[in-house]
Amino acid sequence: MLTIAGSGINLYSLAEVIEKVQCSEFDCLVTDINFDTPENRKLLPANLEVNFLPFKEIRLFIKEKYLQNKKILYVVTGSPIFYSATKEILRYLENEIPEFDSNRVNVLPAESSKDYILRKLNIPESEVTALSLHGRDFLDLTKFLTTKYTFLLCDEHSLQKIADDTRFIQDDLIFYIGSKLGSDDERITKFDLHKATKEMSLEEIKQALVPYVLLIERKYDISQTFSNNEDFETNAGMLTKTDKRAITIQSLELQPNLLMWDIGAGSGSVSIDAYKIFKIRSLLFEKN
Structure with a gap:
């Protein structure tokens, strides 16, 4: 049995998961290596097999334990139904295990980074398109800036990519950054993205901002005024x-x-x- 739970919005804490899941009901817990902290280890039962692994190893671990009929708890950051590893894990298991049925996986949702920042800024979800640049080289231009707000999941390289792609229209956009969401160092504010990319090195971006998300507000209207x-x-x-x-x-x-x-x-x-x-x-x- 496989259960996938979201950690919610925090800086790699298992506290929210522990509150809604009875860990004693599982044979093992597996999650990202970034969750390996003394605080998280104290929260977990002593008799629970706990593994903090890189993503490539997590897939193999879940496959092995699933074939052994173990009860597995897999914890992902944020929400398991919003740009998480859930989809890739399920696809991998379906390809590797003929009898695997993704419909029988128990998914426990949590607040995503998009939900969190929209709630903080009082922005309706209907006005937002969500995209991910995390680990990606290019934006999906068929969706970028097509609604009033565009939400972007980012990595340390994303700022420069966005700056390059918006350099001709930067005056028509408002950028908001959500940095280290859910932590004591949380920052949600308007952000001069183009200035930051000129003044900050990649290492400075990692130290000061990562993990972070961007919200871009479009100040212009693209509704077509053509006749048929x-x-x-x-x-x-x-x-x-x-x-x-x-x-x-x-x-x-x-x-x-x-x-x-x-x-x-x-x-x-x-x-x-x-x-x-x-x-x-x-x-x-x-x-x-």
Whole structure:
């Protein structure tokens, strides 16, 4: 039997898990090596097999114990249903153990970092899109900045990636940082991201901010103001340049922060209109 529980929002503490789970009912507990602290060890029953392991070893450990019919408690940071290792663990077990049924896994949710920071800032969840840059090289631009707020799970390299991707529209954005959430050093505040990336080294970011999340508020509206193509077809006379630009931009299916190459840009009016509506980046080419 496998139970996956979230630790909630704290700095690698098992206290919340201990409050809602009877650890004595399990044969073993496994969790990330960052949870290996004297405080956590004091919370656990002496007769419980406890393992603090790197993620790659956790998968193998759970597989072995599952095949031995052991009752396993796996603790993840935050919530097990929000960008946690849960999905990858279940996929791994399904591939490795033919009889494994993920529907029989007991998942105990907890507050996620997104839930926590939205509660602190009084922001409705309906206005937020959540993405993860943790361990990733690129943003999903089909979702980035598509709602008023974009929540980002981050690692120590994420600040520079976000700074690079928003350098042309930084004045149209408000950045909030949630650093060391749930700890005595918690910090939730507006944040000058571009200034920080210029002034802080990677090591300074690790020491001062990690672990952290970002919330980006979009100050502009990307709702399309185009008419349907049929409206243009019924207009009397020839299409105006403004109409043609609108049809062209509409057909491109642009998203915020995408890079558009404007070949034969002329006065740049297409790029200007595209930026006004979608906040894209443009490279303009025109022969002298």
